[in-house]
Amino acid sequence: MIPASFDYEVADSAAHALALLAEHGEDAKLLAGGHSLLPMMKVRLAQPAVLIDIARVAELSGIRIEGDEVVIGATTRHAELAGSDLLKAEAPILAHAAAQVGDPQIRHRGTIGGSLAHADPSADLPMALLALGGSVEITGPAGVRTVGADDFFTGPFESVIGPDELLTAVRAPRGAGVAWGYQKFVRRANDWAIVGAAAYGGRVALASMGGTPLRATATEEALKSGASIAEAAQLAAEGTSPGYDFHADVDYRQHLARVLTKRALEGKTG
Amino acid sequence: MTEIKLTVNGTARSDEVEPRLLLIHYLRETLGLRAANVGCDTTSCGACTVLLDGESVKSCTVLAVQASNRSVTTTEGLVAEDGTMSAVQQAFRENHGLQCGFCTPGMVMAATSLLAENPHPTEQEVREGLEGNFCRCTGYHNIVRSVLAAADKLAGPSSSTEVNA
Numbered sequence: 001m002i003p004a005s006f007d008y009e010v011a012d013s014a015a016h017a018l019a020l021l022a023e024h025g026e027d028a029k030l031l032a033g034g035h036s037l038l039p040m041m042k043v044r045l046a047q048p049a050v051l052i053d054i055a056r057v058a059e060l061s062g063i064r065i066e067g068d069e070v071v072i073g074a075t076t077r078h079a080e081l082a083g084s085d086l087l088k089a090e091a092p093i094l095a096h097a098a099a100q101v102g103d104p105q106i107r108h109r110g111t112i113g114g115s116l117a118h119a120d121p122s123a124d125l126p127m128a129l130l131a132l133g134g135s136v137e138i139t140g141p142a143g144v145r146t147v148g149a150d151d152f153f154t155g156p157f158e159s160v161i162g163p164d165e166l167l168t169a170v171r172a173p174r175g176a177g178v179a180w181g182y183q184k185f186v187r188r189a190n191d192w193a194i195v196g197a198a199a200y201g202g203r204v205a206l207a208s209m210g211g212t213p214l215r216a217t218a219t220e221e222a223l224k225s226g227a228s229i230a231e232a233a234q235l236a237a238e239g240t241s242p243g244y245d246f247h248a249d250v251d252y253r254q255h256l257a258r259v260l261t262k263r264a265l266e267g268k269t270g
Numbered sequence: 271m272t273e274i275k276l277t278v279n280g281t282a283r284s285d286e287v288e289p290r291l292l293l294i295h296y297l298r299e300t301l302g303l304r305a306a307n308v309g310c311d312t313t314s315c316g317a318c319t320v321l322l323d324g325e326s327v328k329s330c331t332v333l334a335v336q337a338s339n340r341s342v343t344t345t346e347g348l349v350a351e352d353g354t355m356s357a358v359q360q361a362f363r364e365n366h367g368l369q370c371g372f373c374t375p376g377m378v379m380a381a382t383s384l385l386a387e388n389p390h391p392t393e394q395e396v397r398e399g400l401e402g403n404f405c406r407c408t409g410y411h412n413i414v415r416s417v418l419a420a421a422d423k424l425a426g427p428s429s430s431t432e433v434n435a
Contacts, residue, residue, distance in 0.1 A: 006290060042311070104326055108325040108327050
């Protein structure tokens with residue numbers, strides 16, 4: 001399968017990428033690892049006229065500490081997140097989530113910014129960032145704005161990023177001692193989650209339970225009121241709106257959300 | 271057309287390509303390197319796996335222009351000038367790590383990348399490290415055995431390489 005023709009531009013800085021976006025408008029798409037975009041282009045679900053390659057922009061990559069946050073450059077690849085001692089110490093749930101994405105070859109190419117911007121409701125990193133209560137740094141013509149994970153995802157494969165904006169960094173709270181758990185239910189090794197659940201402190205996020213990654217708010221409220229993990233997890237599917245497909249129907253997904261939330265709250269990661 | 275400059279199997283190349291040309295098609299059609307196969311063409315099966323700057327990637331989901339100024343290695347490039355195969359290639363032959371052979375170039379490249387990152391993998395780590403490569407013949411046991419044998423040869427035996435198959 002061969003993508004439709006496009007023009008190819010290489011950005012040499014974040015500012016250059018923004019200038020190219022301004023020049024080419026909505027016909028342009030940003031290319032980092034390309035592991036969400038290129039499959040869509042190959043089946044012609046996406047036909048951008050221009051690709052702006054940001055993978056070579058050094059300032060967009062890397063993991064560092066800034067005050068009480070871990071700041072991750074948008075083009076930092078999943079393999080780098082999964083292997084980072086700094087991330088494993090400061091935000092281990094994010095390193096763990098990155099290690100669950102696809103397979104080694106995909107993790108050598110895919111980036112955290114790409115995964116978040118793609119906004120797949122069944123993906124690992126969107127769910128993990130929502131559980132963490134992290135945020136996303138978006139740079140546009142008007143400057144930099146920071147959007148919390150709770151407000152970032154607006155629908156299936158949709159986020160608040162405007163066509164003239166660039167996701168530049170991801171911010172996660174430092175939380176070396178915070179209890180966390182991570183559950184991803186799949187039938188095949190490198191699939192997306194049929195349902196996923198991530199717990200971080202008192203926050204719980206779910207994957208594949210609606211059009212965006214979702215907070216299990218009823219579970220969180222019950223925990224705050226002193227409910228046991230088992231009791232709180234029984235409420236995990238409340239307020240969700242999962243779809244159905246050949247993997248699972250709605251009832252089964254709701255069942256999985258309860259079971260996986262319980263395991264995630266118990267700190268299980270396997 | 272866009273000019274790309276890259277190193278393929280140690281040889282510097284410069285070519286004019288369409289930006290939409292996939293790396294797998296550049297390798298197979300432009301350069302005539304036919305080891306890497308197109309299997310699923312959807313980033314799943316791993317038959318097109320090559321090394322990009324030493325790391326395994328699925329070349330059906332990489333544009334040739336993305337490989338510009340980088341180094342690409344295919345299975346052909348693992349063979350020494352005198353025809354000697356790499357330790358991973360030899361281990362696949364000695365351990366019956368292939369049947370029809372279609373997945374083998376991708377398996378060998380994924381295994382080469384895995385052993386560069388983790389020279390002493392456990393059997394479980396080999397199985398997880400190859401999760402991006404499908405084989406429809408072998409049942410994987412002899413492939414895992416091959417990779418563990420290659421690890422022993424390259425980095426010396428470790429205690430955790432017993433395979434129960």
